[in-house]
Amino acid sequence: KSNFMRAFCVLNICHLAFGSIEQIPSPGEFAGRHWERAPLLVRRGDPGYYAGLFSTADFDAILRSGEVQFGTHLDVTSYAEGVRETHNPVGRALPAVVWDFYQNGCSLRLLNPQAFSATVWHLLSVLQEYFGSMAGANTYLTPPGTQGFAPHYDDIEAFVLQLEGKKHWRVYSPRTDTEVLPQFSSANLTQAELGKPVLEVVLEAGDLLYFPRGFIHQGDCLPDAHSLHITVSSYQRNSWGDLLEKLLPAALQMALEEDVEYRQGLPIGYLGYMGVANSDAADACRTAFVEKLQRLPSRFFMTVSPPVLTQSEKQLSVYGFPAQWQDGSPRNVDILITKDTEVRLLRHGIIRLCNEEAGVMLYYTTENSRVYHKEEPKYLEIDPEYTDSIEFLLSSYPNHVTVDTLPCGTLDDKISLATLLFEKGILTTKKPLVQV
């Protein structure tokens, strides 16, 4: 998480002060306790803390540049007596019109301020690199005594940096399990739909408020002060599910092209024993159907390219084994693995064990061609008594283990398993087996 931690540091715009204020958690604490879990308030008591990042004066200058369009770059909004409204006229957002809306109690949301502000752009570009995910921003200018938006939750991790004035915030936990870390933002909610806030606070210039996606929030201005804040966001559609959503269809398409098993028809009459209606019936056809459904996806794994070996890895694996024809006969042919040979998997991700009807299969990727379409999935059928040893090798990775610690039968069994895996390029040794 080190990049991520640096991102948090940057958000805190840490300088030398970082960590010197008691309530600021360390980046590690933030990652463990707050990120995707709980809001965090950082009170700094330093109104000038974000000076230079963005101001109402910058906003006014941006309006004067004449390039701001209502709707595209700027939203004029209000939320009063439970009614949320957008007041965008069409066309250019000229200062006279914009400031008139503001004087009449409307909030001004500048979208993507990085398009107009070099400092915001710079902050986001740094954050983006650290988070490894798109970073975005909006700025919000709200007149005293008003609220610009209905309560809602978002689909992003939000960092509210209070730039000027004050704002009263209420933050609420996700209401149900399905609203925890939601994929999409909510509609405008009503006050009646909310429970009690988990956090209620008046943010002052220099303060920071973080809340995860799914946390409902609403902010309103006190009668005596306007508010300008920037919300910096990240991690939109950046979950495991989002990754799989992209990977799986491509992998499935490849599998369909490669593997006739994917193209074989479903069993005649399968609707008679599959489906929820039959879920309580013990049925051999159903069991076989489910097993096949579980087994087929594990073959996707075969679409992974083989690992690229370094020179030293090559020397420690079968690929660098010095067997060769020399002076009239083959030399260095025997793979002499003993009980003391130290071994480990070439890579953690190169094997997968699957229990199949026909037996225990060890699928592996070491020999896959880089040109995927030329290769059948590679697997070994292995004796079920070797399952523990394979799992042991997986859990020991990246450490080496000596062959005699493999949890299976006799020493001969251990050596023959290690030799088999070495021959397939799955195992490497700590030292070259043959010194040449």
Ligand SMILES: *[C@@H]1O[C@H](CO)[C@@H](O)[C@H](O)[C@H]1NC(C)=O
């Ligand atoms: C909330 O209400 C405003 C005003 O009607 C509308 O423009 C906006 O799209 C709504 N937000 C959502 C997420 O539905």
